[in-house]
Amino acid sequence: MPDQDSRQLGPDPSLLLVDDDEPFLKRLARAMEKRGFAVTTAETVAEGQASVRRAPPAYAVVDLRLGDGNGLDVVETIRERREDSKVVVLTGYGAIATAVAAVKIGAVDYLAKPADANQITAALLSSGEDLPPPPENPMSADRVRWEHIQRIFEQCDRNVSETARRLNMHRRTLQRILAKRSPR
Structure with missing residues (x-):
C-alpha cells in the first residue's frame, strides 16, 4: 500500500x-x-x-x-x-x-x-505557501560545522595547512578538531 x-x-x-x-x-x-x-x-x-x-x-x-x-x-x-x-x-x-x-x-x-x-x-x-515541517532529528550545529570542515579537508587532499588557510583558522586549532570524533 x-x-x-x-x-x-x-x-x-x-x-x-x-x-x-x-x-x-x-x-x-x-x-x-x-x-x-x-x-x-x-x-x-x-x-x-x-x-x-x-x-x-x-x-x-x-x-x-x-x-x-x-x-x-x-x-x-x-x-x-x-x-x-x-x-x-x-x-x-x-x-x-x-x-x-x-x-x-x-x-x-x-x-x-x-x-x-x-x-x-x-x-x-508542499504547496509553497507553507513550509514543510522541521525534520525529526536535524543535525546539530556542531555536526554541520564538523561536516563542513571534513568536506573542505577532503577537497584539499587532506592537507591540514591548506585546509586551515581556506577556512581562515589556525592550523593547530584545525588539527585538534580533526583529531576528535564527529559530534552527534
Missing part, C-alpha cells in the same frame, strides 16, 4: 532523481517508488539533462555537486522544458549563496544531506 503522501501526488507522478552517490540514489529511488512516484534515475549532469529532454518530469530531486558538473544545470534544463515541475536541490553541505541560486532558477526547496525520503517527499508535495 502506498504511503499517505501518494494521495497528494498530481496526475503525473514522474520523478527524476539525479545524484552521483549510487547507494543513496538506489535507496531513495526505492523509497520514492513506495510513495507512489514513477522514478527515473541519473548519476551525471549529462544523463539528467538527456532524461529531461526525453520526458520532462513533474518532480525532480537533484544533487548540487555531481561528478561531471553542477546539478543546477539540470534544474535549468527542467525549467526550460517544464515550468510547472517541482524541483528539490540536495547538497552535502548548505551554503546561502547556492541555496539562493537554486531558488532563483526555480527549485522549490533546498535540503542538506542526509535528507531522508520523508523530508524530500514533504518538500516536493
Whole structure:
C-alpha cells in the first residue's frame, strides 16, 4: 500500500532523481517508488539533462555537486522544458549563496544531506505557501560545522595547512578538531 503522501501526488507522478552517490540514489529511488512516484534515475549532469529532454518530469530531486558538473544545470534544463515541475536541490553541505541560486532558477526547496525520503517527499508535495515541517532529528550545529570542515579537508587532499588557510583558522586549532570524533 502506498504511503499517505501518494494521495497528494498530481496526475503525473514522474520523478527524476539525479545524484552521483549510487547507494543513496538506489535507496531513495526505492523509497520514492513506495510513495507512489514513477522514478527515473541519473548519476551525471549529462544523463539528467538527456532524461529531461526525453520526458520532462513533474518532480525532480537533484544533487548540487555531481561528478561531471553542477546539478543546477539540470534544474535549468527542467525549467526550460517544464515550468510547472517541482524541483528539490540536495547538497552535502548548505551554503546561502547556492541555496539562493537554486531558488532563483526555480527549485522549490533546498535540503542538506542526509535528507531522508520523508523530508524530500514533504518538500516536493508542499504547496509553497507553507513550509514543510522541521525534520525529526536535524543535525546539530556542531555536526554541520564538523561536516563542513571534513568536506573542505577532503577537497584539499587532506592537507591540514591548506585546509586551515581556506577556512581562515589556525592550523593547530584545525588539527585538534580533526583529531576528535564527529559530534552527534
